[in-house]
Amino acid sequence: MQARRPIAARIDAPAMSPDQSYHLNPLAVEETARFFSIPRAHALECLAARFRSHAYSPHTHESFVVGTIVAGCETFTIGGCRHYARPGDLVLIDPGVVHDGEPAGDGFAYRISYPSAELLLEAAADASERPPVGQPHFAGPIVADAELANMLAAVHRFAEAGGDALELDERLLGFFVRLLARHGSTANPILAASERPPPREGGPVARAIDYLDARYSETVNLATLSDVAGIPRTRLIRAMRRETGLTPHAWLTDRRIRAARRMLVDGGSPAEVAVACGFYDQSHLNRAFKARIGVSPGIFRLAMRAKPKSVTFVQAEARQVA
Known part of the structure; x- marks a missing residue:
């Protein structure tokens, strides 16, 4: 029998501040799991994990379960019915519903969030601009929606990496509003508001x-x-x-880039400028700056501080060290 090839995967991003993150132990050698929370989003709890053999005992949650499989297949039982979730699927489980979970085949990787009823009701009320009637509910437990599955995985990764607060707020709200509009019991008023x-x-x-x-x-x-x-x-x-x-976070990023340009011209280092302009790290500044200016902050700074006759030379040399 051919030996299984280990899954090379690390879920190992920097901890968010002031959010909390925890590694879950023990796990098999080939398994990884990372738990983190977003306090300002009603303490939204999130889990990113890859399992080859780990099996959950039957259990319930006080919150909803909203997740997606990013690789492989997970199987779980609800009410005596066996379900199989694969990439492109959303897993939607209401609070208090007993379920288990285990790998099907060679294993699976998934990204799960556990939104409270308060978070979903707030999103529904915000989008519909009217008080929601009753508690939210999903028909689930599995719906095929590749667009929303990809959207969830992307915002989940962004949150785990400690992304910009305003952008994360926008992306979380956008996802949950779309989720409720497509698959929730509060869909009608949200859809009506979005069509106006x-x-x-x-x-x-x-x-x-x-x-x-x-x-x-x-x-x-x-x-x-x-x-x-x-x-x-x-x-x-x-x-x-x-x-x-522009959306609010896009406007804020643009405003930060304008300030960063001025500081770089005045001789500020990219690392100093990133902190002074509100970027969460220098790599964030680098990506945002190049997306709008066309060159990295380091190249821009050197070019702006060089003598006019040597600008081309400075840019060419800077490309090797930016």
Whole structure:
């Protein structure tokens, strides 16, 4: 019999601050698991794991289970019925539902979140702009929705890596609103609200922009920005996109890049500029800067501080060390 080839995988990202993360032990040699939480999102708990042999005992959760398989196949039983979840599927389990879980075949990797009813009700109320009727509910436990499965996996990875707070707020809200609109019991009012053309919101957008421009170096959250603007979060995102062409986090990033340009011209190092402009690390500054300016901050700084006749030479040399 041919030996199984070990799965080479590490779920090993830097811990979020002020969020918490924990490694789960013990696991088999070829298995990895990482648990982390997002306190400002109603203490949303998340798990990223790869299992070859680990089997869950029958259990329940006080929260919902919303997850996706990113590789392999997981099988679990609910109410005597055996289910199989694969890539492109969403796993949706309501609170209090007894279920187990184990690998099917050679194993699986998945990304799971455990949203509370409060988080989902808040998202539904924000998107529909009306109080939700009753508790949210999913028909689940498995729905085939590759678009939302990919969206969940992406925002899950972004949260695990400690991504920008405002961008994470937008992406989490966007995912849960779409999830409820497509597969939740609160779908009708959310869909009705999303189909209405966004009204002109010059005043709220101007207030949001003023706030972002004044606090570009700080951590900004979507709930506070919504309060400043005076309109719900979902409507604010739509309104800013309509009025400016950018979402709130995109506007904030653009504002930070404008400030970074000035600081680099004045001689600031990329590492210093990243901190001063509110980027969560230098690599974040590098990606955002190059996406908008076309070169890395290091190349830009050297070119702007070089004598005009040597700009081309400095850029060519800098490319090797940027």
